[in-house]
Amino acid sequence: MGFNPCVNIRKEWDIVGARQLGREHAKELGFGTVDQARIATAISELARNIYLYAGTGKVCFEIINQLDKKGLKIIAVDKGPGIRDISQVMQDGYSTSGGLGAGLPGVKRLMDHFEIRSDSGEGTEIEAIKWVR
Amino acid sequence: MPNRVNKIIMENSDVIIKNWLELVSEKRKNDYTSTISEELFQSTNREFVNVIFNSLDEQGLTKDLEDFSERLVNLGWPLSYLTDGLHTFRRVVIDFVLAQSEKIDTDFFSIILDKVDSWVDPIINKLVNEYSGSWEHTVSLQRVALQELSAPLIPVMRNITIMPLIGTIDTERAKLIMENLLEGVIKHNSEVVLIDITGVPVVDTMVAHHIIQAAEAVRLIGSTCILVGIRPEIAQTIVNLGIDLGKFPTKSSLRKGFETALAITGRSIVKEKDHSKEVQEIIGSLEKE
Numbered sequence: 001m002g003f004n005p006c007v008n009i010r011k012e013w014d015i016v017g018a019r020q021l022g023r024e025h026a027k028e029l030g031f032g033t034v035d036q037a038r039i040a041t042a043i044s045e046l047a048r049n050i051y052l053y054a055g056t057g058k059v060c061f062e063i064i065n066q067l068d069k070k071g072l073k074i075i076a077v078d079k080g081p082g083i084r085d086i087s088q089v090m091q092d093g094y095s096t097s098g099g100l101g102a103g104l105p106g107v108k109r110l111m112d113h114f115e116i117r118s119d120s121g122e123g124t125e126i127e128a129i130k131w132v133r
Numbered sequence: 134m135p136n137r138v139n140k141i142i143m144e145n146s147d148v149i150i151k152n153w154l155e156l157v158s159e160k161r162k163n164d165y166t167s168t169i170s171e172e173l174f175q176s177t178n179r180e181f182v183n184v185i186f187n188s189l190d191e192q193g194l195t196k197d198l199e200d201f202s203e204r205l206v207n208l209g210w211p212l213s214y215l216t217d218g219l220h221t222f223r224r225v226v227i228d229f230v231l232a233q234s235e236k237i238d239t240d241f242f243s244i245i246l247d248k249v250d251s252w253v254d255p256i257i258n259k260l261v262n263e264y265s266g267s268w269e270h271t272v273s274l275q276r277v278a279l280q281e282l283s284a285p286l287i288p289v290m291r292n293i294t295i296m297p298l299i300g301t302i303d304t305e306r307a308k309l310i311m312e313n314l315l316e317g318v319i320k321h322n323s324e325v326v327l328i329d330i331t332g333v334p335v336v337d338t339m340v341a342h343h344i345i346q347a348a349e350a351v352r353l354i355g356s357t358c359i360l361v362g363i364r365p366e367i368a369q370t371i372v373n374l375g376i377d378l379g380k381f382p383t384k385s386s387l388r389k390g391f392e393t394a395l396a397i398t399g400r401s402i403v404k405e406k407d408h409s410k411e412v413q414e415i416i417g418s419l420e421k422e
Binding site for chain 1: 342365367
């Protein structure tokens with residue numbers, strides 16, 4: 001693939017960089033404005049989680065080209081403290097930082113496919129896919 | 134010994150300068166300075182090499198160097214022109230001195246390197262400092278300019294104030310928005326504040342959280358906050374995220390929000406008497422005559 005697939009997240013403004021790159025890919029793939037906004041928001045949430053809880057990490061993009069469908073995959077990886085109880089963070093309104101607690105469950109609703117792997121002390125990896133309709 | 138090196142360099146400055154000019158011109162062909170005219174490039178090169186030699190003469194950094202670098206910074210020449218030029222210069226001088234000396238042992242070699250390094254390195258440092266200083270200055274100016282633009286508050290009418298937000302909202306800006314909002318509400322004695330987010334590209338949970346907090350704080354000091362400029366795609370993502378913005382009124386456009394604000398403050402837009410009909414009648418009667 002002919003693009004730089006990853007954005008490193010080190011400071012708050014890197015979230016904006018990740019979001020803009022993601023939106024560009026989404027536009028190229030032919031997503032509508034609503035889905036572009038959904039994807040940008042999802043990236044924003046994932047990148048902000050990295051910035052807030054892990055400090056550093058990266059957000060990667062992958063364009064999926066299958067016979068019957070196309071899509072954009074977002075992969076957010078960090079080596080932070082990890083998540084102890086995944087079912088807890090997937091509940092609406094749960095937050096350890098005084099936020100709204102809508103981030104991860106929100107991303108799940110914004111995207112078509114959502115997968116999270118995390119071990120306490122090992123870091124977190126989240127994969128989310130949006131299909132072009 | 135070092136003096137002998139000095140002497141060789143000074144006596145043969147013409148040859149060194151010539152070699153250097155040739156090398157630099159050759160290097161130029163495929164790089165960054167291609168938009169600069171040949172004439173200007175050559176004259177700058179000559180000036181550059183004179184500045185370098187002057188700094189050897191006077192045993193240190195000179196005012197010439199300062200002026201020269203300042204001018205190049207202002208003209209926007211790339212820093213790599215200067216660093217490349219100095220690296221080339223270092224090589225030319227070392228090559229030349231070595232070629233001039235009949236016996237070369239390691240001591241002599243290290244003396245030459247020492248001499249040339251202590252000559253060229255301060256110049257490089259000085260230039261890099263000058264350049265990065267000018268960049269830092271620009272960045273800090275832009276930061277100040279950005280901060281001034283980041284949370285403007287416009288009192289449009291008695292008791293009604295608008296805060297238009299454009300661009301990304303980060304934590305620092307969110308704090309500024311809150312401060313300006315509350316300060317402005319007190320200062321302008323506003324009953325209604327409209328926050329316009331038409332120009333905010335993404336509303337995620339963090340941005341929403343800050344807006345909710347700001348609206349709540351405005352409510353606490355006795356005013357009403359109306360969120361306007363919610364684009365359809367933003368409305369959908371807010372619903373998807375499951376954010377509850379039900380605690381304060383929201384409107385799609387600034388115009389609708391302003392009408393609501395007028396209603397809250399007990400006013401409304403009334404059209405004045407229609408004059409166009411009268412004008413039509415006058416024109417009609419004129420045509421009859």
